[in-house]
Amino acid sequence: MLAIRLPADVEQRLEALARATGRTKTFYAREAILEHLDDLEDLYLAEQRLIDIRAGKTQTVPLDELMKRYGLDD
Incomplete structure (x- = not known):
């Protein structure tokens, strides 16, 4: 169960509709949530x-190195 308040114009x-x-x-409302939930999860991730x-907990890999590693540099 979910109850939400919407601005009057949106309501x-x-x-x-x-x-x-x-x-x-x-x-x-259900359709809108389902449509955008994946985007919100991707943004959070x-x-x-x-x-x-930024905290140094994860290393990055340059794109050219990644392309070479997987044989996509052709």
């Missing part, structure tokens, strides 16, 4: 990796 847009399509507001790199 109105969601309501209008639901009415126009015969779907529920919940359907569209990238931010954590950047913190680790």
Whole structure:
């Protein structure tokens, strides 16, 4: 169960979309979350990796070295 408060203009847009399509507001809220969850997880992971790199906890590999290592430098 999830309850969220939306700005009035977003709520109105969601309501209008639901009415126009015969779907529920919940359907569209669920779709929006599912659509963007992967992006949010990727962003979090990238931010954590950047913190680790800056703290010296993770080493980087130059792209040209990586390409050579995997035979992609052709």
